[in-house]
Amino acid sequence: MLKFDVVIIGGGITGTAIARELSKFDLKAALLEANMDIASGTTKGNGGVIHSGYDPNPSTMKAKVNCKGALMYPKLAKELGFEYKNTGSMVVGFEDKDTEVLNKLYENGKKNGVPGLRIIERDEIFKIEPRVNRAAKYALYAPTAGIADPFEVAIAFAENASENDVKIYRNQKVVGITKNDEFFNITTQNREYQARFIVNAAGVYGDYIAKLVGIEDYEIKPRFGELLVMDKAIGFELNTVLFPLPGNRTKGIVVIPTVHGNIIVGSTARMTEDKEDISVTKEGIEELLNGAKHLVPDIEKRFLIRQFAGLRPVETNTNDFVIEASKKVKGFINAIGIQSPGVASAPAIAEMVRDILSNEGLDLKEKKSFNPYRTPILDFSELTDEEKDELIRKKPSYGRVICRCETVTEGEILSAINRPVGAVTVDGVKRRTRAGMGRCQGGFCQHRIVSILSRELGIPKDEVLLENEKSKLIFGKMKGQEESRE
Numbered sequence: 001m002l003k004f005d006v007v008i009i010g011g012g013i014t015g016t017a018i019a020r021e022l023s024k025f026d027l028k029a030a031l032l033e034a035n036m037d038i039a040s041g042t043t044k045g046n047g048g049v050i051h052s053g054y055d056p057n058p059s060t061m062k063a064k065v066n067c068k069g070a071l072m073y074p075k076l077a078k079e080l081g082f083e084y085k086n087t088g089s090m091v092v093g094f095e096d097k098d099t100e101v102l103n104k105l106y107e108n109g110k111k112n113g114v115p116g117l118r119i120i121e122r123d124e125i126f127k128i129e130p131r132v133n134r135a136a137k138y139a140l141y142a143p144t145a146g147i148a149d150p151f152e153v154a155i156a157f158a159e160n161a162s163e164n165d166v167k168i169y170r171n172q173k174v175v176g177i178t179k180n181d182e183f184f185n186i187t188t189q190n191r192e193y194q195a196r197f198i199v200n201a202a203g204v205y206g207d208y209i210a211k212l213v214g215i216e217d218y219e220i221k222p223r224f225g226e227l228l229v230m231d232k233a234i235g236f237e238l239n240t241v242l243f244p245l246p247g248n249r250t251k252g253i254v255v256i257p258t259v260h261g262n263i264i265v266g267s268t269a270r271m272t273e274d275k276e277d278i279s280v281t282k283e284g285i286e287e288l289l290n291g292a293k294h295l296v297p298d299i300e301k302r303f304l305i306r307q308f309a310g311l312r313p314v315e316t317n318t319n320d321f322v323i324e325a326s327k328k329v330k331g332f333i334n335a336i337g338i339q340s341p342g343v344a345s346a347p348a349i350a351e352m353v354r355d356i357l358s359n360e361g362l363d364l365k366e367k368k369s370f371n372p373y374r375t376p377i378l379d380f381s382e383l384t385d386e387e388k389d390e391l392i393r394k395k396p397s398y399g400r401v402i403c404r405c406e407t408v409t410e411g412e413i414l415s416a417i418n419r420p421v422g423a424v425t426v427d428g429v430k431r432r433t434r435a436g437m438g439r440c441q442g443g444f445c446q447h448r449i450v451s452i453l454s455r456e457l458g459i460p461k462d463e464v465l466l467e468n469e470k471s472k473l474i475f476g477k478m479k480g481q482e483e484s485r486e
């Protein structure tokens, strides 16, 4: 049996941020993730906006962590080497009466401690973002908002936690938990773990994990949301994140620049019962494009290259984040119901969980050897020609371009596979390197990535998976087919 002080259940952005925070201390911690890779739940399917924090009601848990989390991003990005852009954001109003809503958001934001909020008018709006609908009249400008790739952030947290001795176990689905006076015994499909403390960060399954220890207080239902990715060929980038006036329960259809130069449009919102179904719809495309064109008329359907979806884990009793120690089961901490803005809030949630653990009796002694820095995967496309030449001379694998759309080399893919918490699936390679994220969406490079994974992991090609055991890519040879030339 593997023994730990703390076991975190769930390897999304919430669980990995907590793992990284705990890696600063002298203790034994582990993270258990059910899927083949971390960041493969809701964390892979969202808009990546680091919301500034004007939106949540000041009395909520969301308000406590959103603004604080967003302000932690610039430093974290430097330490962990992930891409982050402080783009700011605008909530755009088109009529005089919209100033009422904008003023309310402004006041709300001030109460939440969001710095620098301002209501601005036409000249300044178009100066910040020339592509906004010319009918725009007013906007709430939030200078501290930003953008990041949520899975890149979670992977960076996990890698840094792992380098600082937190054990990250994937393919470990928690199916049972028992407790005696001192320890929890945690059972997965094939192993047992022992821990003094459990942190439940299991996303849409947060209520299931709580029920395993007899806590029936929570009900998590998914709020399904779809998003679109526009091709870089659209010919322009956006400087800032653009919101319409918010709806009753959501922030409306938002137009979002990405750190890599695409535009994302998101998100729809619909409550569902199904905790697995992220299949996208035709109606979603229309709803999203209509919303996007209202804010940025130049967005056109023909530049759409991908549609994807995610499930916001909504705790239905509170419609709020639940970040607390259980009063019923000593040592069991919940970080669940982390619907939007969970990406923005994750760093602050991690600090809050750290403090809760300390209050519950976990001894937090700072670890002298803690290294806050992570070296990211080198981005070959960013190098100068001279640097490229020199690298290829030293490591010829950087001379083989595998993904042509995003210019990703074999060297980068090897690095993605052979690092701590490395990629083991085709989607894992994609989230770490962007191979397959471009215009052809993997049409050119997918089979080449399968070959590299097969070679590096020492498994036959037909055992290389897209994402999980349900997404087999190769079923056998076609009649007359010769060995692949790769």
Ligand SMILES: Cc1cc2nc3c(=O)[nH]c(=O)nc-3n(C[C@H](O)[C@H](O)[C@H](O)COP(=O)(O)OP(=O)(O)OC[C@H]3O[C@@H](n4cnc5c(N)ncnc54)[C@H](O)[C@@H]3O)c2cc1C
Pocket: 009, 010, 011, 012, 013, 014, 015, 032, 033, 034, 035, 038, 039, 040, 041, 042, 043, 044, 045, 046, 047, 048, 049, 050, 051, 172, 173, 174, 175, 201, 202, 203, 204, 205, 209, 223, 224, 225, 226, 227, 266, 267, 268, 309, 310, 311, 312, 338, 339, 340, 341, 342, 343, 344, 345
């Ligand atoms: C459409 C959409 C748009 C969004 N846009 C934004 C945005 O722009 N900005 C923002 O801040 N937030 C946004 N969000 C919210 C954000 O995505 C979530 O708040 C965040 O990803 C939640 O992370 P998590 O780690 O709590 O959950 P998850 O990422 O779902 O992680 C939970 C993990 O637990 C694992 N797990 C479950 N059961 C078990 C088990 N039994 N054993 C072991 N592991 C288990 C899962 O496999 C999963 O990996 C959006 C969400 C959606 C759906």
